[in-house]
Amino acid sequence: MLRFLAVRALGALGVLVALVTAVFVLQTAVPGDPVRASVGLNASDEVVAQERERLGLDKPLPTQYVGYLGQAVQGSFGESLRTGRDVRDDIGAFLPATIELAGFSILLAGAGGLLIGILAVVSSRFAAPARVLFVGGASVPSFLLALILIYVFYFKLSWLPLSGRTNLDSAPEGPTGLLLVDSLLHVRLDVFVDALRHLILPATALALVPAVAIGRVLRSSLIEVYRADYIRTLHAKGLTPRAVLWKHALRNALSAPLTMAGLQLGLLLGGVVIVEAIFAWPGIGLYLNQSIQFGDLRAIAGVTLVVGAGYVFVNTLVDLAQAAADPRIRL
Amino acid sequence: MTFTREGRELRALRGVDLAITPGEIVGLVGESGSGKTVLGLSTLGLLPKTAQIEGTVTVDGVEVNGADEATRRRLRRRSLGAVFQDPMTSLDPTMRIGRQVHEVAGSTAAVLHLLDAVGIPDAQRRLRDFPHELSGGLRQRVMLAIALAARPRLVIADEPTTALDVTVQAQVLTLFRQMRDEFGCAILLVTHDLGVASTVADRICVLYGGLISEIGAVRPVLDHPAHPYTAALMASRIGLDADRHSQLPIIAGEPVHPSSDIRGCNFAPRCPAATALCREQRPALAAVSQHDGLAACHFEAGQEVARRLSAVAGPWGTTTTASNEGGVSVRQLSVHFPGRRGLRRSKPFDALSEVDLSVAAGEAVALVGESGSGKTTLLRAIAGLQEPTSGSVTLGGRGRRPQMVFQDAGSSFTPWLTVGQHLEERVPHLPTAMRRERVSQALERLGLPAEVARVRAQQLSGGQRQRAALARAVIEPPDLLLCDEPISALDASLAATVLNLLGRLRRELGFAMVFVTHDLAAARLVADRIIVMTRGRIVEVGASDTVIGQPSNPYTQSLLASVPEVATCR
Structure with a gap:
């Protein structure tokens, strides 16, 4: 177990270094001059050169790269060209909103997947709608779904707000930065609901897409488990169908859906960037969007690292969950 | 009991009356497809919803068939227990065994008492084990503990020892009798093995084609069978005392197909003593002169049929003089599995340690041992399917690759290819017309109709599939034939048929043979020499009759002592 976690941590480090390298290599291929853009298009060449020297951008790329890694180890991602602050502080400001959105989505995807998968197996009435959902849900990209949801629930029905995290000015701040949690800590139910x-x-x-994918895999895996010999043993023991499902079958069926969850949740983290832009959600996705338009490499690299770390973290959790579900897997 | 599959009605049971008295052990015997498992499941009320059941099943005063699901569940919980065939797959792999017993037993004290009673050593410590941490024998004991937990009136045991090694099988069978004495429950023991039934049961019930052929006290029925089918089963039984020098007496023909409509006696198509009356009128289950039980035969022709079958089974045909080709020589062969790392870890394991073996051209050698003894690994190494860690395998003669026949013939055929296409693959160099010719010759040699070439393997019966696999192996006669437990999935009469075929083929075609089995009686019949293996080493080698008659190694002796035997009138 400890060994597994150590190996995972090393692997994560490898992934992060590879990500930074990729971002640095891309920089050489991207046209435009972000430094000139940041000091103003009318600035003299000397000013631009000075600014470049101040930021260390005049050195050859390998030197910059090593310097960046050294800084990153000390917890700093360098100064953002666009905001002029350390990228670390920028991300710190935007990250809680993203964690709230991504975390909530992951819970929603997991719960939805569980519900869809189980209903598709145990309820004969749900079998036909499940088939439609499996095909439809798998083929709708998240940006299109976002537009459809906005059209229906904001534009047509006016049930839900269009953008941002809250409309209330008096929203409490801290300690976690997650509005749902903070509002409860400050006993502000109005903020929580909003x-x-x-x-x-x-x-x-x-x-939706991850939930459908997880539900689909759970369904086929449950169907297979129900054919197993030990399920017959359980019926012979006189257990109720409910006990057979919740105490035995579900746990045995979890392995494949968990693998699928790991894959899908990784994709979900990528989808955050687009969905945040659509809903003007003040998270690192929105921050990344703006940084890309500005060619702000350090900000891009910083966000890439955070998302990469999140990916490794989520997949480690999935592996741990898999080992917890099946005692034959030892980590 | 009728199933409907693809629009065809399959009659699994065709009118069975059976009463089990409290505390009695009834052995329900029959070949695959006879309906014995269906009878067991219908008693538990566990048949699929598509099954149409006529008649009644009454357990402890409650009618199972007409009852609603809740009543059945209560009945299963309180009055019935079940032990199924494969202990490897019959327990929930993700739950500790203590909890699995606890679900029925209700208290930890009761769980401990039960685990103790079924002979699980150090039960307190075992409570927190998962099923995969137990051996097959221990798992089957856990199954029995679960079955007995509610102190049921009746335990249904469906082939409870078929998946176990012989020594473990003997222990579990003894346990069944002890449990009956201690818990006072009746047991319905479903098995295809007459030896198993005769070791444990008080009464035996022989099922054929969904009908009871014969029923009565074990000893008298097996000693003096009144029904031809019982007599034929006894005759084709592969015992340690069978005559090695002649073929096994076997019943010709295929078992009753469940979709067929039968007017007369369902055994008449295969019965050597059948008359016009047998084909016209179904005999009732009635008292017979041979014993106190009942049999369904117009003529009580058991003895007569046994005589005729033995007379037909002649000695082996002439043996082709073996050429100098074929055979195999194995020197200092070791196979070591390093054990996997990572998510699904396993321990390193020495499957074979410095094994020496030589098989002469035309010789038949049986490798005998329990699971984990390395016998299959050795066979796979000879076949070239397993890379040895060290040592060498040298094929004799032209060094042609040996042919192999597997335990599960069904899964050794590609599902979408016909049997004919599989056979033709072995002779690709011939022109099409000659290939066809060779295929039909090979099928004929194995006693299969020519139509078999045009169907896929899963459309054949188990016995036909194993014969088709043999046809594939010998269409181009090999120098060496490797058989991996080819009869262990077959019931007695089919197993005897395959053994006869193997014996005949190797004498006709002159190939050498290595035959892996856990069945000492089959090994003795098939092989010139027997090699006994345990833990990756050879512990005894000798001529078949010597190894069986005067075993010198203690391990061989313990294997022999565990074989369930039927003492017979012969």
């Missing part, structure tokens, strides 16, 4: 209403559309846009 934050939740803002979360529903973007989270649904992110969670």
